[in-house]
Each structure stands twice: as C-alpha cells, then as structure tokens.
Amino acid sequence: MVLRVLFRAIIMGPPGSGKGTVSDRIRKSFELKHLSSGDVLRANIKAKTEIGLLMKSCIDQGQLVPDDIITRLILLELRNIEQSPWLLDGFPRTVRQAEALDEAYNIDTVVNLNVPFETIKERLTSRWVHLPSGRVYNTSFNPPKIPGLDDVTGEPLSQRNDDTPETVSKRLHAYKTQTEPVLEYYRSKGVLETFTGTETNKIWPHVHAFLSGKLGSGNHKAAGSV
Ligand code: G5P
Numbered sequence: 001m002v003l004r005v006l007f008r009a010i011i012m013g014p015p016g017s018g019k020g021t022v023s024d025r026i027r028k029s030f031e032l033k034h035l036s037s038g039d040v041l042r043a044n045i046k047a048k049t050e051i052g053l054l055m056k057s058c059i060d061q062g063q064l065v066p067d068d069i070i071t072r073l074i075l076l077e078l079r080n081i082e083q084s085p086w087l088l089d090g091f092p093r094t095v096r097q098a099e100a101l102d103e104a105y106n107i108d109t110v111v112n113l114n115v116p117f118e119t120i121k122e123r124l125t126s127r128w129v130h131l132p133s134g135r136v137y138n139t140s141f142n143p144p145k146i147p148g149l150d151d152v153t154g155e156p157l158s159q160r161n162d163d164t165p166e167t168v169s170k171r172l173h174a175y176k177t178q179t180e181p182v183l184e185y186y187r188s189k190g191v192l193e194t195f196t197g198t199e200t201n202k203i204w205p206h207v208h209a210f211l212s213g214k215l216g217s218g219n220h221k222a223a224g225s226v
C-alpha cells in the first residue's frame with residue numbers, strides 16, 4: 001500500500017498508563033512503525049551493550065536516563081524507519097528531548113493517556129513481558145494463553161526489575177516533575193490530544209476514532225493483517 005503522508009505521532013502518559021498496550025492496537029490497525037524508548041533500552045541491557053550496562057542502574061532505580069544518551073539513541077533508531085509513518089512511545093520525556101526531536105522531525109499529533117496514578121500502581125505489579133518483542137501481558141487484564149509463556153513464540157515471560165512498588169513510586173515522581181512539562185510543551189503547539197480514563201478498553205475506541213480522522217482511510221490496515 002502506498003502511503004500518502006509520513007505521519008509522525010507520539011504516545012505519552014505516566015508509567016503503566018497503557019502506552020505499550022494502546023501502541024500495539026494502533027500498530028495492528030494502522031500502517032505505522034512503533035518505537036518504544038523503554039524497549040530500546042531494555043534490548044541494550046539484554047545484549048549487554050556499553051549503553052545498556054551504563055543505563056541499567058538508572059532504569060532499575062526508576063530514574064530517567066540522561067537526555068543526551070537517550071536522544072542520540074532514539075534519533076539513530078528513527079533514521080532506520082524514517083521512510084515510514086511512525087509512533088514514538090516513551091520519548092520525549094523531558095522538554096530538552098522534545099526540543100531535540102523537533103529539530104529533526106515535525107510532530108503531527110501527541111496522544112496523551114491520562115490515567116490516575118492509583119489505577120497504575122495495581123497494574124504494574126501484575127505485568128508480565130516478553131522482553132525480545134516488548135509484548136505486554138497482565139495476569140488479570142490480558143493474561144497469556146498459557147500462564148508464563150508468550151502467545152506468539154511460546155518463550156518464557158518475565159517481570160521488569162522496575163515494576164516493584166517502591167520503584168513504581170519513583171517512576172511516577174519522575175513523570176510528575178520531568179515529563180508533565182512536556183505535555184504543556186505540546187499543548188502550546190496545538191498537537192496534544194488527551195484521553196482520560198481508567199480502562200484501556202474504554203479509552204481505545206476514542207483513540208482509534210481520533211487517529212482514523214487524522215490518518216484517513218488510506219492508512220488503515222487491511223482486515224486480518226498484522
Ligand atoms: P518505559 O519502558 O517507557 P514507562 O514507565 O513509561 O516505561 P511502561 O511501564 O512501559 O511505561 P506503559 O507502556 O504505559 O507502561 O503501559 P503498558 O505496559 O501498556 O501497561 C501496563 C500494564 O497494565 C500491563 O500489564 C498491561 O497489560 C496492563 N493494562 C493495560 N490496560 C489495562 C486496563 O485497562 N486494565 C488493567 N487492569 N490492566 C491494564 O521506560 C522504562 C524506563 O526507561 C527509561 C527510564 O528509566 C524509564 O523509567 N527511559 C527513559 N529515560 C529518559 N528518557 C526517556 N525518553 C526514556 N525512555 C525510557
């Protein structure tokens with residue numbers, strides 16, 4: 001399918017607000033590449049790259065990694081997919097990162113998932129992930145077909161080191177102090193669209209309708225394609 005525009009979107013929201021879950025649904029519905037900064041960092045940690053080894057303690061302690069490192073990493077990854085429309089998840093997380101992104105790309109829209117912090121804390125302690133793909137499960141909300149195993153590959157699932165209650169509190173604090181100003185940054189540019197709720201299944205139809213309006217029918221995936 002030939003795309004008419006190279007759509008650039010960002011998905012924002014506090015840790016555990018459902019960015020990964022909603023991104024997966026967007027990816028399945030629209031012709032978009034999905035890039036998650038957290039997945040990129042975790043892949044570096046798993047592969048024991050120099051950056052991964054350096055960043056591991058920051059992430060495990062619930063702190064943001066330094067702006068210059070993550071910005072370089074993400075801009076490099078974006079170069080590999082710049083021929084496609086993309087959806088960026090987890091980046092930018094500071095105003096400095098947003099400014100650096102602006103210098104390289106025009107952002108069409110920012111989908112902001114506004115989920116209360118109390119809802120989030122419960123979700124993260126019951127999250128299980130398939131590290132190689134970034135696929136996310138939850139023992140109550142979307143359990144894997146076979147407990148402990150990824151639906152697609154059958155490989156074992158794991159829990160993230162930063163999903164302990166103590167680290168989740170630190171991540172929420174970092175979000176409030178460092179990332180919330182980014183919402184204001186995009187609001188003032190007129191590209192922020194906020195979706196409020198406590199359940200992804202209720203938020204999703206609104207996100208879908210909004211993106212359908214933005215992208216038009218040309219960017220919908222054919223039914224059944226993944
Ligand atoms: P990440 O990886 O970007 P966070 O903290 O932003 O991490 P996270 O934890 O990945 O975000 P999410 O993607 O918003 O959360 O949420 P999700 O995984 O889809 O859903 C969370 C859980 O809830 C899942 O189990 C899901 O199944 C379940 N769920 C979803 N919807 C519902 C629902 O309706 N009901 C219920 N009951 N459950 C539901 O970043 C990690 C770290 O990397 C570094 C930082 O250290 C960061 O802490 N980092 C950066 N540092 C600096 N700058 C950047 N740009 C950075 N990017 C990453």
Ligand code: MG
Nearest residue numbers: 019020036038
């Ligand atoms: Mg995520």
